[in-house]
Amino acid sequence: MKCRILIWLVIVCITITIAAMRYQPGWLQTGILTLTQEADALLKVAAAQNQANRQLQNNVFWVLIGTGKREEALAEATNKLVARLRDNAAITGLKYRWLDDAGYEEEWSLLFPLRQQLLTFRDRDLIEKQPEQVVKNRLALLYSPQSAGLNLEQDPFGTFRHYFIGKQELRARIYNGIPVQVQGDRAFSIVQSTVAAVELGGNIQTPLLVLREQLQSWAEKRDLRLLAVGAPLHTEYAAASAQQEIRLIGMLSIVSICVLSLLVFRSVRPLLLTLFAIGCGITSGLAAVIALLGQMHILAFVFGTTVSGLAVDYAYHYICNRMRPGVASDADVLPGLLLGLVSSCLSFFVLALSPFPLLRQIGVFVGAGLIGAWLTVILLFPAFLKLHTKELTIAEKMPQLRVPYYPLLLALILTIGVAAFPSIEFGDDLQLFYQPPEFLVADETELDDLFPDRPESFYFLVQGKGWRQLLEREWKLVRELEGLKAEGILENFRALSVRFPPLRVQQGDWVLNQNFYKSATVRGFYTQLGYSATDAERLTAALQEPFQTITLSDWISVAGEQYKELWLGCEEDNCASIVKLYGLKRYQALPESITGVVLIDPARKVAAVMSQQRDLIIRLIPLVIILVFLLTALSIGMRRALRIVSLPVAVVVTTLALIVLSGVAINLFHVAALLLVFGIGIDYAVFSQMTKSLERNYTMLAIGMAGVTTLLGFGLLSLSATPAITEFGRTLAVGIILTLVLVLLFFSKAVESDNQ
Numbered sequence: 001m002k003c004r005i006l007i008w009l010v011i012v013c014i015t016i017t018i019a020a021m022r023y024q025p026g027w028l029q030t031g032i033l034t035l036t037q038e039a040d041a042l043l044k045v046a047a048a049q050n051q052a053n054r055q056l057q058n059n060v061f062w063v064l065i066g067t068g069k070r071e072e073a074l075a076e077a078t079n080k081l082v083a084r085l086r087d088n089a090a091i092t093g094l095k096y097r098w099l100d101d102a103g104y105e106e107e108w109s110l111l112f113p114l115r116q117q118l119l120t121f122r123d124r125d126l127i128e129k130q131p132e133q134v135v136k137n138r139l140a141l142l143y144s145p146q147s148a149g150l151n152l153e154q155d156p157f158g159t160f161r162h163y164f165i166g167k168q169e170l171r172a173r174i175y176n177g178i179p180v181q182v183q184g185d186r187a188f189s190i191v192q193s194t195v196a197a198v199e200l201g202g203n204i205q206t207p208l209l210v211l212r213e214q215l216q217s218w219a220e221k222r223d224l225r226l227l228a229v230g231a232p233l234h235t236e237y238a239a240a241s242a243q244q245e246i247r248l249i250g251m252l253s254i255v256s257i258c259v260l261s262l263l264v265f266r267s268v269r270p271l272l273l274t275l276f277a278i279g280c281g282i283t284s285g286l287a288a289v290i291a292l293l294g295q296m297h298i299l300a301f302v303f304g305t306t307v308s309g310l311a312v313d314y315a316y317h318y319i320c321n322r323m324r325p326g327v328a329s330d331a332d333v334l335p336g337l338l339l340g341l342v343s344s345c346l347s348f349f350v351l352a353l354s355p356f357p358l359l360r361q362i363g364v365f366v367g368a369g370l371i372g373a374w375l376t377v378i379l380l381f382p383a384f385l386k387l388h389t390k391e392l393t394i395a396e397k398m399p400q401l402r403v404p405y406y407p408l409l410l411a412l413i414l415t416i417g418v419a420a421f422p423s424i425e426f427g428d429d430l431q432l433f434y435q436p437p438e439f440l441v442a443d444e445t446e447l448d449d450l451f452p453d454r455p456e457s458f459y460f461l462v463q464g465k466g467w468r469q470l471l472e473r474e475w476k477l478v479r480e481l482e483g484l485k486a487e488g489i490l491e492n493f494r495a496l497s498v499r500f501p502p503l504r505v506q507q508g509d510w511v512l513n514q515n516f517y518k519s520a521t522v523r524g525f526y527t528q529l530g531y532s533a534t535d536a537e538r539l540t541a542a543l544q545e546p547f548q549t550i551t552l553s554d555w556i557s558v559a560g561e562q563y564k565e566l567w568l569g570c571e572e573d574n575c576a577s578i579v580k581l582y583g584l585k586r587y588q589a590l591p592e593s594i595t596g597v598v599l600i601d602p603a604r605k606v607a608a609v610m611s612q613q614r615d616l617i618i619r620l621i622p623l624v625i626i627l628v629f630l631l632t633a634l635s636i637g638m639r640r641a642l643r644i645v646s647l648p649v650a651v652v653v654t655t656l657a658l659i660v661l662s663g664v665a666i667n668l669f670h671v672a673a674l675l676l677v678f679g680i681g682i683d684y685a686v687f688s689q690m691t692k693s694l695e696r697n698y699t700m701l702a703i704g705m706a707g708v709t710t711l712l713g714f715g716l717l718s719l720s721a722t723p724a725i726t727e728f729g730r731t732l733a734v735g736i737i738l739t740l741v742l743v744l745l746f747f748s749k750a751v752e753s754d755n756q
Helices: 002-022 043-057 071-086 102-117 121-129 131-142 159-165 207-220 231-265 268-292 298-304 307-322 330-352 357-384 406-419 438-450 466-486 503-518 520-528 533-543 552-556 602-636 638-661 668-690 696-719 723-755
Strands: 059-067 091-095 173-175 178-183 186-195 225-229 455-465 490-494 567-571 574-584 597-600
Touching: 002 268, 002 357, 059 071, 059 207, 059 231, 059 438, 071 091, 071 173, 071 178, 071 186, 071 207, 102 159, 102 503, 102 552, 121 131, 121 159, 121 503, 131 520, 207 225, 207 231, 225 438, 231 268, 231 298, 231 438, 231 696, 268 307, 268 357, 298 357, 307 330, 307 357, 307 668, 307 696, 330 357, 330 602, 330 668, 357 668, 406 638, 455 466, 455 602, 466 490, 466 503, 466 552, 466 574, 466 597, 503 520, 503 533, 520 533, 602 638, 602 668, 638 668, 638 723, 668 696, 668 723, 696 723
Parallel strands: none
Antiparallel strands: 059 186, 059 225, 091 186, 173 178, 178 186, 455 574, 455 597, 490 574, 567 574
């Protein structure tokens, strides 16, 4: 006995040491998009996605809305809102004086000497095709109320001002440095905040959601409304919801185990040992994930906590076996426990081979957890379990169900199940992972109304050898996107090369401007303003400045944040950037086949990866069945192995058929659950088939207790607010119920055979 305890302690020490060495802060994750990053083969794609995710995950936008006649009062309220945000510990940075940034002055100073080589698409087209129209437009503006601030000597046609400011000057009215935007009878201001990461340890707090509620009440008292939009709000909500679900599922599972154990065993010791085995299983699973994978998503933890429903099987079978009168021996229960463990672990470790991080984490967590619980039962229970023996007569009291052709019944179930397969429909979607609350969706919907051209969730990644090639490739993309804008398919886009075109384009614009400034059209512009011919010649000559060059890094150092966030930098001359899209109306119209350009669509990528993994698991299920059959046949013979494997196969087929007939599209989590249903079914089939007639009562008790607790553990998942967890839990609940029914029919057949 002491030797077993020592072996258990050594295993525990080694596991904890390895996990401690691999432990790193932030190992528990909540971001949905992190579930596919490890499947990326392209390092730059992963880097782009990481950077885009950080921008989304760290920013919350606070939009203060009032009436269009109270712009100045709204600006004053915005200042007070900023003060409140600044005093909150969850807020790490603020930006709200959008047009009063010192960075704009630095960028203007750097680019102004290059003004003759930087043109907007519209100005370039006009100067090239309709130079007279450029002059007419400028003359009309000069004699209008908007003529203030025009620079007739250095930027006479406002081409640099158009290039640098774009539409910004038309979007907002400035009050004490605060931009207030007006849309119809509504006025609104925007405050962008960066926030601290959600703390996932201990009791998860929701400081941003609390702050949102407080500030909305504050705004209502001033006849204003406040919208709060940003991924951190969803992260807080999802993390807190997941933690509540973990606690609820864990608590109800433990309560059911406690009640059952006390009612059946009428002793605290078996209960404490059972809970200890479950705790060791969960701890082993966590340690394995940290040691082997380094990180874990909180959804995987929710799924993985159901290991308690499986780990309890080993404890119950061992304890019930020790209730039998007579001399206890490990030989009575160990072969069944070992075969059940190996068969179940085959099912779970198949998930661990998946490239999909969530499934891999679940597979490692549950598989390692089962091993940890099994070792605890085998090594510690013999030393600490003390139990009074009890004579059971469960089998004798069972109703005589008269199932003379049990194998034929399984064959019939299989046939009916297979008949439903032609009706299968598949569907995987990012929404399976998270169902946003209505109050956050309402804020986002209203913000979409204010900003119809909000950035899309997908973007282009551009790569090149050096920054010059990068800009050239990006410019090809930009030209196609500009065409989509002209057709009304795309509202807008943001790219580095729009602000800092390739040198070839700058040289072309410079030549275009030089020819334009030398023309009689420009001289006539000045003479119409009252300048003499000599002054006109002098002014046009002064405009013809030499071509100048600066590097991309020179510009990036002073560029606005909206452009800096597009630049990913260079690694060994491999440079990359992001092109953001706004208000796309037709996804299929996006350009394809541009060298060095890749469309990154996280939502579609998640769905694609899920579909790939779903198909992979569907192909793996038959392989797992064959491997389990061969393993079982080598252990106990072909005929008994066929009986064992046929039960979970019938359950899997019938469960899938019921899902199909209910009209639900089959997704990744359905097929993952079916794989686990097979593992559970194998476990129960092994114990029911390998039990001797003298042990049958105790095996039935153990299976019944394990079935109830497992059904609660997995079935409670169906109450989750997360669709993926709900589908997973419902599938498992149906599968477990069918497994228990077939096991009951098997035991009825066995009792009937004994009576004959």
